[in-house]
Amino acid sequence: MAKQKLLTGVVVSDKMDKTIIVKVMHKIRHPKYNRIVKRYNKFKVHDEKEQAHVGDTVTIAKTRPLSKEKYFRLVGIVKKAQLLSHEIKEQIP
Numbered sequence: 168m169a170k171q172k173l174l175t176g177v178v179v180s181d182k183m184d185k186t187i188i189v190k191v192m193h194k195i196r197h198p199k200y201n202r203i204v205k206r207y208n209k210f211k212v213h214d215e216k217e218q219a220h221v222g223d224t225v226t227i228a229k230t231r232p233l234s235k236e237k238y239f240r241l242v243g244i245v246k247k248a249q250l251l252s253h254e255i256k257e258q259i260p
Contacts, residue, residue, distance in 0.1 A: 172229040175245060178219050179209065186237060187214045189227055211237040222248025 176191035191208050211234075212227050219225050224246040227239040 173226055173242065174210075174228075174239075175224065175226050176210070178221050178223045178225055178248075181214075181217075181220050183211075185214055185217060187212050187219050187225075187241070189225060189239070191227075210239050212239045212241055213237055214241045219244055220248060 174189075174191050176189040178187050179190045180188040189210050189212050191210060193206055193208075194203050195206055196202070197204050210227065212225075213230075213233050219241060223244050225244050226242040228242045230238060230240045232238045233240070
């Protein structure tokens with residue numbers, strides 16, 4: 168059996184039903200200028216329990232195609248996003 172492809176990224180959108188968009192950053196060396204350059208990819212990820220929210224750092228795994236553009240699933244949440252100050256004020260009764 169092949170080893171699962173695991174990636175780590177940040178949730179940038181959770182507006183869809185059971186789907187989140189995760190931005191994964193990787194660094195490459197520029198072929199001409201020999202400098203390290205950051206590159207990003209956005210993946211649609213299946214989140215069955217809708218537990219990840221914007222700003223969370225998550226781990227995702229490649230899986231069979233679940234829809235036209237969705238072929239990753241959520242494995243777990245590495246780090247929850249911190250609440251913003253105005254969100255904390257809204258939660259206090």
